[in-house]
Each structure stands twice: as C-alpha cells, then as structure tokens.
Amino acid sequence: MTDAELVAGLKANDDAAYREVVARFGDPLYGYIYSLTGDHHMSEDILSETYLRMVEKIDTYTFYGAPFKAWLYRIAHNLAINAVKRANRLVGAEALETAVPTVDDPAVTIAARLEADELRAALGALTEEQQQVVMLRFVAEQSTAEVAQALEKTENAVKQLQFRALHSLGRLLTRRG
Amino acid sequence: MDEMLADILQTCLTRIDAGASVDGCLAAYPQQRDAIEAPLRAAAQLRALPRPALPATTRIALETRMLALAAQRRAAPAASSNGHAAQPTPRGALGPAALLAGLLRALGYRGPLALPWLRLASVAIALVLALVLGAGALAAARAIIRAIQGPASTPTTTLPAATPFTLDGPIEQIAPARWVINGIAVVLDTQTTVNGTPIVGAVAHVRGDVHADATLLARSITVDVQQPAATSAPIPPSLPSPMVIPTTIPVPRPDVEPADSPKPPKPPKPHKPHKPGKGEGDD
Numbered sequence: 245m246t247d248a249e250l251v252a253g254l255k256a257n258d259d260a261a262y263r264e265v266v267a268r269f270g271d272p273l274y275g276y277i278y279s280l281t282g283d284h285h286m287s288e289d290i291l292s293e294t295y296l297r298m299v300e301k302i303d304t305y306t307f308y309g310a311p312f313k314a315w316l317y318r319i320a321h322n323l324a325i326n327a328v329k330r331a332n333r334l335v336g337a338e339a340l341e342t343a344v345p346t347v348d349d350p351a352v353t354i355a356a357r358l359e360a361d362e363l364r365a366a367l368g369a370l371t372e373e374q375q376q377v378v379m380l381r382f383v384a385e386q387s388t389a390e391v392a393q394a395l396e397k398t399e400n401a402v403k404q405l406q407f408r409a410l411h412s413l414g415r416l417l418t419r420r421g
Numbered sequence: 422m423d424e425m426l427a428d429i430l431q432t433c434l435t436r437i438d439a440g441a442s443v444d445g446c447l448a449a450y451p452q453q454r455d456a457i458e459a460p461l462r463a464a465a466q467l468r469a470l471p472r473p474a475l476p477a478t479t480r481i482a483l484e485t486r487m488l489a490l491a492a493q494r495r496a497a498p499a500a501s502s503n504g505h506a507a508q509p510t511p512r513g514a515l516g517p518a519a520l521l522a523g524l525l526r527a528l529g530y531r532g533p534l535a536l537p538w539l540r541l542a543s544v545a546i547a548l549v550l551a552l553v554l555g556a557g558a559l560a561a562a563r564a565i566i567r568a569i570q571g572p573a574s575t576p577t578t579t580l581p582a583a584t585p586f587t588l589d590g591p592i593e594q595i596a597p598a599r600w601v602i603n604g605i606a607v608v609l610d611t612q613t614t615v616n617g618t619p620i621v622g623a624v625a626h627v628r629g630d631v632h633a634d635a636t637l638l639a640r641s642i643t644v645d646v647q648q649p650a651a652t653s654a655p656i657p658p659s660l661p662s663p664m665v666i667p668t669t670i671p672v673p674r675p676d677v678e679p680a681d682s683p684k685p686p687k688p689p690k691p692h693k694p695h696k697p698g699k700g701e702g703d704d
Contacts, residue, residue, distance in 0.1 A: 257492075259491055259492075262488055291475070296490075363463075363467065407427035410460030414459025414460045414463040
C-alpha cells in the first residue's frame with residue numbers, strides 16, 4: 245500500500261488502512277517517542293494520542309508527495325516534547341532499567357544507562373527545531389531530504405541545523421563526560 | 422566556514438550510514454577533525470539510543486481502538502464538520518435538519534450575513550429543538566433504565582395492589598393470624614371470615630387478595646366438615662385481636678389461582694439458628 249493509498253484509505257475509514265497504519269508505524273513511532281521520553285507508559289500514551297490526532301486531522305491532510313510518516317512523526321514529536329515538558333523531566337529511571345539491554349557486566353549496563361540519560365538531558369538543551377532535526381535524522385532514520393520535506397525547509401537548511409545541533413550536543417556531552 | 426563543516430559532516434554521516442567508521446571518517450578530514458569529531462560521536466550516540474519495540478498487548482489494544490474509531494467514523498460521517506467526509510450521509514438520517522436548513526434558506530437565512538431577526542429566530546428554533554431532543558433523550562434514558570431494572574425487580578412491584586386469589590387444600594398449621602394451607606402461608610385479619618371448624622388436616626377453601634408485598638390475605642375461609650386428624654392442633658377459641666404479620670408470603674403454588682400475577686419466589690425455609698463452625702469467628 246503506497247502512502248497515497250494509505251491516506252485515501254484512512255480518509256475513507258477503511259479498516260485495512262487503519263490496521264496498516266498501526267502495523268507500519270507502530271514500532272518506529274513508539275521507539276521514537278521513547279527516545280524522547282525515556283518512559284514506557286508515557287510513550288504508550290503519546291503513541292495512542294498520536295494516532296488519535298492523526299484520525300482527527302486526516303480529513304484535512306493533503307498528500308503532496310512528502311512521506312506520510314513525516315507527518316506522523318511531527319505529531320508524535322510535538323506531543324512527546326509537550327508531555328516531557330509537562331512531566332518536567334527527560335528521563336524516567338524505570339524506563340532506563342527496562343529499555344537498556346541487559347548485559348552481564350553491571351558496569352556496562354550502568355554506563356549505558358548513564359549515557360542514554362546524559363544524551364536525553366543534552367537533547368533537552370537544544371532548540372526545538374534542532375531537536376526535531378537530529379531526532380528525525382538519527383532516531384527516526386530519515387534522510388536529509390525527508391526531514392527537509394517534513395519540516396518544510398530546504399535540504400541545505402536542514403544540514404546547517406543538523407550541524408549546529410550535533411555540534412552543541414557534542415560539546416554538551418563532552419562537558420558532561 | 423559553518424557551511425563547509427556542515428557539508429563535511431553530512432558527507433561523513435553518509436559514509437557512516439554506508440558502513441564506514443567514525444575514526445575512518447575523521448582520518449579523511451584531519452584538518453577538520455576537531456570540529457567534526459564531537460558531532461559525529463553525538464550522532465552515533467543518538468543512533469544507539471534504545472528504541473524498544475511496541476509491546477504486543479499495546480499494539481493489539483491500539484489496533485482495536487483504531488478499528489473502533491474507524492467504525493465510529495463510518496457510522497457518523499456527517500459529524501465531520503470540515504466537509505471532507507468520505508462516506509455519503511445515510512439517506513434520511515439528516516432529514517429533519519435538512520428540512521429546517523432548507524426552510525431557513527428559503528426564508529433568506531445566509532449565516533452571519535442574514536437579517537438579525539432571522540438569525541434570532543434560527544437560534545430560538547435551535548434552542549427549542551435542543552430542549553425537545555434533550556427531553557426526549559431523558560425520557561428514552563428513563564425508559565431504558567426501567568427496561569433494565571424490570572427483570573431484576575421483585576415480583577411484588579409488578580403486582581397490582583390487591584389481586585384476588587383462591588386457594589384450596591389441607592390445613593397444615595393454624596396460628597392466630599397465620600395459617601398454612603397446602604404449604605402456603607395465608608394471613609388473617611379482623612375482616613377474615615372463617616366458616617366451619619378449622620382443624621389441621623381439614624380441607625380449607627380460601628378466597629382473598631394477593632397484596633403488593635406478596636402477602637396472601639384471606640378474606641374468607643371455608644373449612645370442609647371432616648374427621649379431624651390425629652395430630653390436629655387445638656384451635657384457638659377465637660381469632661385474637663387484629664394483626665397482620667408483616668411477613669413476605671410466598672406465592673401460591675399452581676393450585677392457587679391468583680389472577681394475572683407473575684410467579685413469585687418459593688416459600689422461604691424456616692429459619693434455623695446459625696451454629697458457628699469450627700474455626701469460624703476465631704481470630
């Protein structure tokens with residue numbers, strides 16, 4: 245099912261399209277949201293809210309060539325950022341415990357937790373636009389062109405944003421490390 | 422300068438995507454190493470952020486919710502106010518609303534641009550409709566509640582205030598204000614007339630009323646003349662002062678003929694004092 249067919253199916257309230265949108269984007273969206281929140285319960289709620297927003301707004305969505313997932317990610321990103329702000333935290337300790345793969349060496353596990361913890365904290369220090377660019381590029385694994393389409397920017401602008409974001413992030417992480 | 426570094430960083434990221442290592446990329450740009458090393462390592466860390474899969478139960482719940490939402494939207498496509506509803510409106514579903522809209526349009530109603538009196542009139546009509554529909558909804562809700570509660574309610578509530586009945590059978594017990602005839606308790610009051618000699622074992626013919634609380638109140642009792650049974654109990658010399666024992670009396674058996682009354686529950690078993698079992702009540 246192409247993006248255009250998927251959007252048409254969603255607009256027609258077709259069961260197959262609704263199933264497809266969950267099957268195709270459920271996992272990556274959940275992982276993306278989790279990367280921002282670090283909390284399983286919050287991520288589940290935000291994912292559910294993302295889909296609800298999608299249904300609410302699907303009738304006004306116009307498919308103009310940009311990947312449909314870019315729109316979904318944007319909804320998810322905004323909801324996640326707002327939820328994190330509301331919760332006034334970037335990382336849930338419980339989430340890190342469950343999300344970081346269990347390793348035999350406890351020192352490695354703790355290190356991985358701290359790394360994820362620090363990274364999320366550093367992400368919180370970026371501007372919203374920078375956050376969105378690096379998250380879409382490196383967590384949602386979208387190309388520069390896709391991010392540019394999603395954010396309605398030129399590829400060059402995205403490259404600049406990406407550089408500034410990674411530069412700030414690298415500096416913050418080096419300082420913390 | 423930033424633009425050049427941004428390009429180099431982009432090139433390195435593309436190489437890393439293709440399988441190159443961070444160190445390999447840094448080696449390719451020794452002069453820019455200081456500027457791009459930290460960003461490249463930050464990108465690698467971002468890529469390594471844990472991205473757990475959606476739990477299966479959550480996925481199923483989500484899909485179920487989405488399908489319900491789709492069904493809901495299919496059922497009420499007209500609810501979409503943005504004019505993009507994909508499904509046609511079921512014929513007749515909006516009949517009254519369309520009629521009203523047509524009438525208002527015929528009168529010259531053009532939304533906010535319409536004449537003030539017409540706008541006020543449309544608001545008034547909308548208010549009246551809302552009140553009428555609201556009252557209808559309330560009545561419907563009450564009817565539904567009644568329908569739901571109906572089967573669960575006790576038979577006594579469905580009985581008329583006093584339904585006539587007749588009962589024939591042997592007298593099993595005689596108490597001052599309560600007899601048991603053919604296993605059914607009958608209440609007597611000062612108005613009850615007793616013909617014949619009431620003794621246990623004799624056949625009695627009772628006429629009376631079934632009251633709302635399922636009490637069988639005898640109006641007249643006729644006792645057949647019969648040889649008294651050996652175990653007959655002494656008959657009280659006269660019925661004592663009027664009293665109706667406020668006991669819920671079970672419904673007559675098939676040989677009782679209450680007119681138009683539903684089947685009530687079986688007679689309650691005689692109460693036995695509760696003997697605490699072993700351990701019961703122990704702390």
